[in-house]
Amino acid sequence: MDILTKDFYTRDTLTVARDLLGREIVRVLEDGTQLVCRITETEGYIGRMDKACHAYGYRRTPRTETLFAPPGTAYIYLIYGMYHCLNFVTEEEGEPAAVLIRGAVPVANGDIIAENRFGRKEKDMSSYQRKNFLNGPGKLCRGLALTRAQNGLDLTDPAGGLYVRSGAPPDPASIQVGKRVGIDYAEEAVDFPWRFYL
DNA sequence: CTTCAGATGCTCT
DNA sequence: GAGCATCTGAAGA
DSSP states (O other), X not given: OOBOOHHHHSSOHHHHHHHTTTOEEXXXXXXXXXXXXXXXXXXXXXXXXXXXXXXXXXXXXTTXXXXXXXXXXXXXXXETTTEEEEEEEOSSTTSOEEEEEEEEEEEEOHHHHHHHHHSSXXXXXXXXXXXXXXXXXXXXXXXXTXXXXXXXXXXXXXXXXXXXXXXXXXXXXXXXXXXXXXXTTSGGGGGOOOEEEO
């Protein structure tokens, strides 16, 4: 299956956010183990005009520096002191924008992902845990063992250990659109319909 | 099923 | 020092 190239990410952020649904994230661990999951939920963040974006108004700080990196770069940051969020940088280089990966379902090595999440194998998960496996940005990063150590990785270079492959595109009719989550401070941007999910 | 408090540390002012 | 693109467990309905 093909690895998504820089061209895929070098597009309008909302187009990329929608197009990422159904794609497969591959996370290669130190020992070569491949954790794979299929993207089911995304959100767009566009620094140029979006108060919810860390780089709103092209704001440049040590943290937002990654958003100014080339499209196809992983932007990972710590939130609430204990969780991480995974984003993919989009648009032309210099336009700070990204797609937050909010949810996914396991495709390969679910046992290892389950160990990372719950400290138990997939078959030992409760039904509650099955329902709430990777359906949130913090949960996803926990399951895939992603931290700020992976911030700035080049998603178009498989050698980096984190990339996305084409997967099977979803039925367009199954794509839902809605408001983004957890950005109550963002004034008019709270109502932007920039969340996409299956 | 629902609400709710608390955890925990980095980032920018 | 305030706030944050979240999650969990406990408790109640």
